[in-house]
Amino acid sequence: MAVGIAVTGAGGRMGREVIAAASERDDCEVALAVNRTPVDPVEGVAVADADDLPRLLADAGHTVDVLVDFSGPDSSVEYVAAAADAGVACVVGTTGFDATQAAAIDDAAGSVPVLRASNFSRGIAALRRAVREAAASLPGYDVEVTETHHDGKVDAPSGTALTLVDDIEAARPGLTERVHGREGDAPRDAGEIGVHARRAGDVAGEHEVLFAGDENVLELTHRAGSRRVFAAGALDAAVWLAGRDAGAYDFTEVLE
Numbered sequence: 001m002a003v004g005i006a007v008t009g010a011g012g013r014m015g016r017e018v019i020a021a022a023s024e025r026d027d028c029e030v031a032l033a034v035n036r037t038p039v040d041p042v043e044g045v046a047v048a049d050a051d052d053l054p055r056l057l058a059d060a061g062h063t064v065d066v067l068v069d070f071s072g073p074d075s076s077v078e079y080v081a082a083a084a085d086a087g088v089a090c091v092v093g094t095t096g097f098d099a100t101q102a103a104a105i106d107d108a109a110g111s112v113p114v115l116r117a118s119n120f121s122r123g124i125a126a127l128r129r130a131v132r133e134a135a136a137s138l139p140g141y142d143v144e145v146t147e148t149h150h151d152g153k154v155d156a157p158s159g160t161a162l163t164l165v166d167d168i169e170a171a172r173p174g175l176t177e178r179v180h181g182r183e184g185d186a187p188r189d190a191g192e193i194g195v196h197a198r199r200a201g202d203v204a205g206e207h208e209v210l211f212a213g214d215e216n217v218l219e220l221t222h223r224a225g226s227r228r229v230f231a232a233g234a235l236d237a238a239v240w241l242a243g244r245d246a247g248a249y250d251f252t253e254v255l256e
């Protein structure tokens with residue numbers, strides 16, 4: 001039977017992409033879609049007021065198995081809490097959480113299955129493995145992370161860039177000072193990881209990790225061609241998550 005999905009942020013770039021992707025699949029269907037501000041139906045799916053989400057989830061009975069959230073940090077915390085109250089699993093793609101908000105999402109995993117990922121593309125999962133390997137294999141190399149996104153992106157640096165920096169710090173414990181851009185007299189310290197965010201046009205998402213040593217440089221780059229890849233990954237995660245025990249899950253488990 002198809003997994004029932006509730007899409008939050010349904011009027012946003014990703015919410016629309018998730019609804020469109022779901023309409024092309026047999027293993028899931030959109031049972032509910034909500035947005036903060038009123039929007040016309042998306043792909044023929046009516047979009048309800050997000051304020052009604054708790055009631056709608058309760059009324060939906062067993063037709064909603066998994067909530068798929070691409071919205072903003074505040075709303076994501078609110079939506080995940082509503083889903084946890086209703087016993088609905090959560091796939092969270094929203095980025096830009098502060099520590100308190102991230103902890104609130106993680107708390108929900110005490111009562112329902114929760115899978116939060118800063119990037120739902122298979123290519124980024126592979127990039128993360130390559131970056132961990134390179135960081136461990138290239139001691140002493142300078143590391144700089146650069147991301148590029150469309151001009152409408154709210155949070156900077158991207159969630160994916162922060163995930164990559166976490167990975168690098170875990171593999172290279174001496175690198176702990178995150179330097180966000182440089183200006184003026186700014187010679188490089190040995191413990192730095194440079195983190196750079198560019199915003200331009202309609203770029204769906206690019207992440208580059210540069211490792212530079214003496215007379216050789218390694219650059220690892222991922223480019224998303226469109227948002228479709230993120231929507232497909234999020235729906236793969238939702239189908240995989242449905243019916244699992246409460247707990248926090250990782251996107252890499254979906255890809256195994």
Ligand SMILES: NC(=O)C1=CN([C@@H]2O[C@H](COP(=O)(O)OP(=O)(O)OC[C@H]3O[C@@H](n4cnc5c(N)ncnc54)[C@H](OP(=O)(O)O)[C@@H]3O)[C@@H](O)[C@H]2O)C=CC1
Nearest residue numbers: 009012013014036037070071072075093094095118119120
């Ligand atoms: N994990 C991944 O693979 C990916 C993650 N993302 C992340 O997904 C999120 C959404 O991205 P995108 O779709 O491009 O953003 P958009 O700005 O296009 O859409 C955001 C949506 O969230 C809603 N929203 C935002 N803030 C609030 C709030 N405070 N309360 C209620 N609703 C809110 C908006 O509602 P309204 O229409 O009312 O403004 C809108 O529907 C971002 O955090 C982005 O980084 C994006 C792509 C891939």
Ligand SMILES: O=C(O)C1=N[C@H](C(=O)O)C[C@H](O)C1
Nearest residue numbers: 095118119153158159160205
């Ligand atoms: O906002 C976006 O567009 C994206 N956000 C995610 C992030 O912050 O890493 C993932 C992807 O790069 C697109």
